[in-house]
Amino acid sequence: MTHSDPPLPHVPPLLTRAERTGFAETSLHADVVGFIRQVRRLAPDRMRVTSMGKSAEGRDMPVVVLSDLDAFTPAAAHRAGKPIVMVNANIHAGEVEGKEALLAFMRDMTIGELRPLLDQLTLVFIPLLNPDGNDRISTENRKLDLEALEGQVNPPGGVGTRNTGEGWNLNRDYMKQEAVESNNLARLYGQWWPHVFVDCHTTDGSIHAYDLTYDTAHTSRSGHPGPIEYVRTKLLPAVSDAVWHNDRRRGFFYGNYVDQDDPKSGWETYPGLPRFGSHYRGLTGRLDILLETYSYIDFAARVETISAFLLEIFRYVAAHAGEVIATAEEAERDTIARGRDPQPDDLVGINYGAARRASDGRLVFDWPVHPLEETTIVVSSISGERGRHRRQAHAAQRSLRRARRPCRHRGRGLHRSGLRKDREPRHLHRHRTLRDCAERSTRAPRGALPERDAVHSNRAAAWEPRHLPARARERRRPGALGVLRPRRSHR
Numbered sequence: 449m450t451h452s453d454p455p456l457p458h459v460p461p462l463l464t465r466a467e468r469t470g471f472a473e474t475s476l477h478a479d480v481v482g483f484i485r486q487v488r489r490l491a492p493d494r495m496r497v498t499s500m501g502k503s504a505e506g507r508d509m510p511v512v513v514l515s516d517l518d519a520f521t522p523a524a525a526h527r528a529g530k531p532i533v534m535v536n537a538n539i540h541a542g543e544v545e546g547k548e549a550l551l552a553f554m555r556d557m558t559i560g561e562l563r564p565l566l567d568q569l570t571l572v573f574i575p576l577l578n579p580d581g582n583d584r585i586s587t588e589n590r591k592l593d594l595e596a597l598e599g600q601v602n603p604p605g606g607v608g609t610r611n612t613g614e615g616w617n618l619n620r621d622y623m624k625q626e627a628v629e630s631n632n633l634a635r636l637y638g639q640w641w642p643h644v645f646v647d648c649h650t651t652d653g654s655i656h657a658y659d660l661t662y663d664t665a666h667t668s669r670s671g672h673p674g675p676i677e678y679v680r681t682k683l684l685p686a687v688s689d690a691v692w693h694n695d696r697r698r699g700f701f702y703g704n705y706v707d708q709d710d711p712k713s714g715w716e717t718y719p720g721l722p723r724f725g726s727h728y729r730g731l732t733g734r735l736d737i738l739l740e741t742y743s744y745i746d747f748a749a750r751v752e753t754i755s756a757f758l759l760e761i762f763r764y765v766a767a768h769a770g771e772v773i774a775t776a777e778e779a780e781r782d783t784i785a786r787g788r789d790p791q792p793d794d795l796v797g798i799n800y801g802a803a804r805r806a807s808d809g810r811l812v813f814d815w816p817v818h819p820l821e822e823t824t825i826v827v828s829s830i831s832g833e834r835g836r837h838r839r840q841a842h843a844a845q846r847s848l849r850r851a852r853r854p855c856r857h858r859g860r861g862l863h864r865s866g867l868r869k870d871r872e873p874r875h876l877h878r879h880r881t882l883r884d885c886a887e888r889s890t891r892a893p894r895g896a897l898p899e900r901d902a903v904h905s906n907r908a909a910a911w912e913p914r915h916l917p918a919r920a921r922e923r924r925r926p927g928a929l930g931v932l933r934p935r936r937s938h939r
């Protein structure tokens with residue numbers, strides 16, 4: 449007599465909404481929360497779920513920590529001595545690939561074949577930074593318009609909105625911190641103080657041949673250059689090569705053609721201002737990576753591409769753990785030491801204008817609010833004698849008087865040239881029309897305004913060392929990071 453073993457009960461594989469629908473749909477907030485709960489049930493010893501707070505409309509903002517060492521709190525994770533990598537997704541909720549990739553990684557790193565990576569890393573995932581925008585799902589959002597070079601090949605079920613439910617563009621809000629979601633992220637970032645931060649986007653800028661473009665902070669004049677140089681010259685090229693080798697997906701540094709219609713016109717990047725997350729994190733001296741999947745490949749290919757880049761980043765950081773931690777820690781030590789012993793030619797490149805709404809809702813800029821060019825920054829020791837303090841006070845008063853004079857650059861700034869469509873990367877400086885925005889927002893009185901951008905000025909990007917004292921000019925001569933300087937003035 450023969451018998452075969454009784455068939456195993458059928459356990460449906462754990463799939464994300466995108467996987468389950470053949471990439472026809474992306475996950476809603478409830479799908480994300482439900483999926484996380486399911487993975488957590490299967491791998492309680494490798495995963496903790498916490499919350500970074502609530503969105504403006506009261507949706508929970510989950511944070512998932514993956515570790516094999518019980519390193520589920522910031523203190524425990526830093527004690528464990530492994531690099532901490534924080535990954536943020538869906539800050540622009542029409543750019544959903546990172547969210548889908550992070551959900552799949554949660555599964556594959558706890559109960560799947562990627563488990564061994566957790567031996568070498570602590571991972572902190574934010575799958576849904578903009579849950580209110582995410583659930584305003586529509587096929588009209590980021591709709592493909594090749595004529596205008598906008599939108600993307602969407603999943604047929606549609607995607608969320610770029611801005612939050614309240615109308616904030618979170619990737620312009622890092623300095624002003626006006627959105628509750630920005631506050632939640634800043635608090636979480638400060639608590640965890642990760643060595644590496646990755647931010648996931650999708651770009652609908654110039655037509656090019658890359659499946660993904662990447663970048664790191666540009667704030668080398670104000671932030672510590674160590675982490676910027678490391679990510680730019682070592683980590684990103686190595687990751688890009690590995691993705692090409694293993695997945696045949698192409699990557700390159702983020703940018704757009706100077707003239708969208710002419711690829712020969714040059715490849716230019718966006719201003720190094722800390723209203724953008726990457727540059728903000730550059731100022732904090734940690735390693736930052738921006739990922740921009742290419743809008744014009746299909747949704748499934750985009751998820752595959754960003755997953756490939758994330759995986760190679762995890763592998764690189766795991767394989768270079770000592771180097772990565774040392775780079776971040778050295779920047780931290782240097783920065784603290786510089787703060788304790790300030791020098792007269794220390795340079796802090798902060799230059800911004802103040803924005804207000806005109807009666808028709810238009811954004812108008814008054815700037816410069818703070819003088820920067822032709823202004824001497826006086827630094828004296830705290831224990832300095834009275835005369836020095838008096839001189840410092842006089843210098844500050846002179847600066848203020850000068851700042852109040854009408855600026856000779858007035859009328860030549862951002863409002864004139866900086867936002868010209870043909871000179872700025874569309875993805876980063878898009879200004880929605882009133883009608884466009886009103887249509888996108890289902891709740892609206894405040895949504896009737898155009899995109900609520902924080903303020904920015906291109907002058908910082910165009911700022912040349914000739915305005916500095918000779919000694920500072922010498923010290924700040926662009927070396928290996930010179931390539932970060934914009935190729936041309938935006939004035």
Ligand SMILES: [Zn+2]
Nearest residue numbers: 540543649650
């Ligand atoms: Zn984006």
